[in-house]
Amino acid sequence: MNFDVISPKTTPELLNAIYDNQSKNFRIGAGFTDLINQFKAQETEGLILINLAQLTEVDFKKISENEINFQIGALTTASELIDNKSIKENFPVLYQAANKLASTQIRNVATVGGNICNVSPSGDMTAALIALKATCHIIDCDGNERKELLSSFIRGLKKTSLTKKELIKNITIPKNFSKNIKSGYEKVGSRKSMEIAIVSLAYHLQMDDKGVITYAGVACGAVAPTIPFTTSACEFLTGKNINDISDSEKEEFAKRVLSYANPISDIRASDWYRKEVLFNISKTIFER
Amino acid sequence: MMKVIGKSHQKLDGKERVSGKAVYGHDIELPNMLHGSILRTKYPCAEIISIDTSKALSLDGVECIITANDVDVNNIGYKKDHPILKKGTVNCNRDEIAAVAARTKEIADKAIQLIEVEYKIKEGVYDPFEALKETTPRINEFGKGAEQFGNKNMAESFHYEHGNLEEQKAKSKVIIKKRYELPRVTHACIATSNITAEFNNFDGRLTLWSSTQVPFLYQRDIAHALKMEPSKIRVIQPIIGGGFGSKLDMHPFEPICALLAIKSGKPVQILYSREEEFIASPTRQPMVIELTTGCDENGKFTFREVEIIKDNGAYTSWGATTPFVMMQSYSSLYQVPACKFDSHAVYTNNPFAGSFRGYGNPQATFSIESNIDLMAEELGMSQAEIRLINANYKGEITGQGLHFKTCGAIPALKTVIEKSNYDKIMATPNTGRYRRGVGLGSMLHVGGGAKIYRSDGCGTTLKIDDYGYLTIVTGSNEIGQGSETVLAMIAMEELGIPKEKIKVINTDTDVKPWDVGVHASRTSFVAGNSLLGAIKLIKEKLSKKAIELLDVVTDDWEYANGMMRFNEFEIKLDKVVREMHFASPHELCMVNYFYEPPSKFQDKDFKGDVSGNYAFASQAIEVEVDTVTGNVRVLNVHVSQDVGRVLNPVGLQGQMEGGLATGIGYALTEEMIYEKGVLKNPSFHGYKMLTSTDMPDVHFYPIETYDEAGPYGSKGAGEAPLIPTAAAIANAVSNALGVRFYSLPITAEKVLRALASPTPPKEGLLREAKPVTKHQ
Ligand SMILES: Cc1cc2nc3c(=O)[nH]c(=O)nc-3n(C[C@H](O)[C@H](O)[C@H](O)COP(=O)(O)OP(=O)(O)OC[C@H]3O[C@@H](n4cnc5c(N)ncnc54)[C@H](O)[C@@H]3O)c2cc1C
Secondary structure: OOOEEEOOOOHHHHHHHHHHOOOOOEEEEOOOOOHHHHHHOOOOOOOEEEEHHHOOOHHHOOEEEOOOEEEEEOOOEHHHHHHOHHHHHHOHHHHHHHHOOOOHHHHOOOEHHHHHHOOOOOOHHHHHHHHOOOEEEEEEOOOOEEEEEHHHHEEEOOEEOOOOOEEEEEEEEEOOOOOEEEEEEEEEOOOOOOOOOOEEEEEEEEEOOOOEEEEEEEEEEOOOOOOOEOHHHHHHHOOOEHHHOOHHHHHHHHHHHHOOOOOOOOOOOOHHHHHHHHHHHHHHHHHO | OOOOOOOOOOOOOHHHHHHOOOOEHHHOOOOOOEEEEEEEOOOOOEEEEEEEOHHHHOOOOEEEEEEHHHOOOOOEOOOOOEOOOOOOEEOOOOOEEEEEEEOOHHHHHHHHHHOEEEEEEOOOOOOHHHHOOOOOOOOOOOOOHHHHHOOOOEEEEEEEEEOOHHHHHHHOOEEEEEEEEEOOOEOOOOOOOEEEEEEEOOOOEEEEEEOOOOHHHHHHHHHHHHOOOHHHEEEEOOEOOOOOOOOOOOOOHHHHHHHHHHHHOOOEEEEOOHHHHHHHOOEOOOEEEEEEEEEOOOOOEEEEEEEEEEEEEOOOOHHHHOHHHHHHHHHHOOOOOEEEEEEEEEEOOOOOOOOOOOOOHHHHHHHHHHHHHHHHHHHOOOHHHHHHHHOOOOOOEOOOOOEOOOOOHHHHHHHHHHHOOHHHHHHOOOOOOEEEEEEEEEEEEEOOOOOOOOOOOEEEEEEEOOOOOEEEEEOOOOOOOOHHHHHHHHHHHHHOOOHHHEEEEOOEOOOOOOEOOOOOOOHHHHHHHHHHHHHHHHHHHHHHHHHHHHOOOOOOOEEEOOEEEEOOEEEEHHHHHHHHHHOOOOOOOEEEEEEOOOOOOOOOOOOOOOOOOEEEEEEEEEEEEEOOOOOEEEEEEEEEEEOOOOOOHHHHHHHHHHHHHHHHHHHHOOOOOEEOOEEOOOOOOOOOOOOHHHOOEEEEEEEOOOOOOOHHHOOOOOOHHHOOHHHHHHHHHHHHHOOOOOEOOOOHHHHHHHHHOOOOOOOOOHHHHOOOOOOO
16 A cells, blocks of 8 residues: 555645645545555555544534534544434434444444445444434535535445535434434344444334324335435334334335345345345334 | 462463564564565466466566476475465465565565466366266366275275164164255464565575474475475474464465575565465365264164265365364264264365364264254153263273273263253243254363374473573473463472473474474373473482482472472572582483373274373353344353363363354354355455354353373363354254254354245255345
């Protein structure tokens, strides 16, 4: 591996670095847990690396809240998410997803922005954020800002809407409007840690005080080129009482989740297994 | 009363290892050292039309390149059927075609890519059953199968039998015949393969810093490969980051590194990447076992008949001799009146298998213990009971001639049955998402070395210096198993010298006496006995001098705190040694001792008492199967093992837990996935070795039988903990689900498929459903 590294400390320095290198081959890196692996497999000569790890800008790093949403800096690590009490209380799905990612060592450096921009169908934090209807806040080197819903920001396998001028500054998650939530992240794999999901299911349901589901966010990982937000399954749940979902309704919900799955077979599991498990775990989320 | 033995002692080099101070092969740096890299074949089966190294040679920083045409060497391997560098044809995806030495690793790797090889691709043979067909071409041109075994692709073959099979079959009420399939798994040593070589062209001596487990055999093998004199080769073992049997064979990269050093005139180092480690280091033998077993109406075993086809891969390693161990389990694990055993290792274009902790025994035990459960079921007898009534016993001489002078088989079985609540869990009905089950597995393994070479012995030299420090020079090796700590403990016990004053020297063939190597769970046994013999001699020396100095008559000294004591007489050891050195007649306080175990060579029919003693163990393993995902979680492992005598409890516990981690992975998750000879999962991402977070609670109950052959009554213990693990887990899964698996690993996918279909699918076909593509 042989490349030049630029380590901006401030946003202007960062944007300048992106601006100055538009004609060159550059990559942005945060925790490098994905990038280093990519660099091992490719020619890196002439490559310029813009390293976000030295950035001191708080917008990129902090977790904060206002009346309508939570803001999570793109450089927030999985460990920082886990340690944040508000995240744990409000969004168990995100807490669990971050907690089930890799191992402590990786979690200490792996960032939310990196997880999203790596656009892996098995990205754990990404799946949780899709279920939470998160929005990406994007800036570019000309000083423009824009927002885009995460589920549309991801455009396909390994594809996002980012241009060469842009990067993610932070992510926002709408606040819960109810305290009555059912939220979690199911990750299926053969190891408890250091495992990439074979199938995952991120769900975040909000109920009124009678238990009627008023909001449903469900996304499934590793079963399609991108992580789908399972709109029809969510619509099916909305209006139903969480305490009173029949077996046939569970089946119907699971079928609807499954309709978003178009998995491949690889060395870790067949498409058959992925579908079977997705269907199975979808049925079980009501049971705990 | 023992003061030291039986009490936990931290590993001698524990602090260095955990603090990063330990010097592994990867840490060695010599002046002007070059870095080597190996070009392996692009195709597992092909003809090499041409090799062009000119572009690579002209790369700045490249110092030398070798191909088969540049070297005068012998074939290597147990059957000498393995060329170090290949020419003409390549036979498996590890095959070495050329090697480069360059100033940096990066340059060497780049040079490798610049070597142009023209191939004519051939359709390989990847299934041993296919390889046995008459119409299949010969795979290894050096193989002697046609002459020796009547089939050109047969690499090795073993036949064993005892008892009257037909008579026993006639007596049988139940006969179970099943076919078992075992996967290819790898050692996954944390330190990847490494070697550093330096050649002195003035005196023609070669020094190798190597992680071998068998330095003296290695010295001989390297010498044969390179056509050198063995004594001109010095083997130094740096700290070894994992052996597990993988380093019993010498592998091509080792003589290749030596050749690069000889040709370049500079030291050369070769370090594998993790991917290369997966692709090019040895594996456990994959095999298909067809086992027929019987028992009479009381559940007494009558016979075992087994036929094994092993996928040898393209070349033959020591791994081909695993039937030595396997036949012991078929003939003698539990009482077996009649046994017939046939095993054939067959060449294929898959990578060759090597030896691996357990040496064939996990495979054999998986089949035996599964069949036992099935016989019990068929007979309507409890699975615990059938094992107890057939268990080995003290004094038994088995059909194969193994003599169990001590035997902890029954106590071990009883312990785990009781501690695991076996009967209760077995009887508990199982419904709902999570199903619990428990399974039993037992094993038999050599505990006092194994006489396979002309000597199974070990030498020791002892020296006490003027300051009362003891140096133990032992022929045996430390590969992380903790044997040098045990040796220090023995010396502490016997000579009363504190740990801080003991040095164990065991890394240099120029210095240390002969030993056959670390394998067969033998080191503490043979090296311990050898040390005890040496200690006896040095005590005689010390006693003689002390008697003279103190003017007393006794040979009943107490050795403690660096002193020798008899009644009111006492003297410091260092004082005695100084008097030996400095006073007339001026002698050294040094002794040599060679220990050869009492075991015997087996005869041509493989009969005889091959080990100094035998280890027995049982495991009861409790699992929980998630019927939603198919994942099997191991909850509790109850292990009871006849270790003769516990020497170092913490070290022994380490062996248990490490072995179990390997055994659980073998049962549930680990598998090297090959497609037409190409490894599809050469990384820890795709190869599912379990992590510490997956480890269950391990409840260990040692059984002490005080076998007189072992040091303080101990037996070898290193391999045993993983041998019955897969068997017990498979039995537990079957208990949990009512579905039995005949192949390993029992993956989540296999479990779900079995649950989804009333007739379980034919195993082995699972992954062929769709072409493999990469997910991310
Ligand atoms: C051993 C191991 C285990 C792993 N296990 C898991 C797992 O269990 N679950 C899981 O989901 N992932 C896992 N990963 C993948 C990886 O750790 C995560 O995807 C992680 O979140 C990536 O974050 P990073 O900061 O390291 O990204 P980097 O490697 O720094 O970057 C990844 C990509 O994102 C881009 N990028 C980073 N930040 C930004 C930004 N602010 N704006 C625009 N683009 C950006 C980079 O250019 C690059 O393309 C594992 C990786 C390893 C090495």
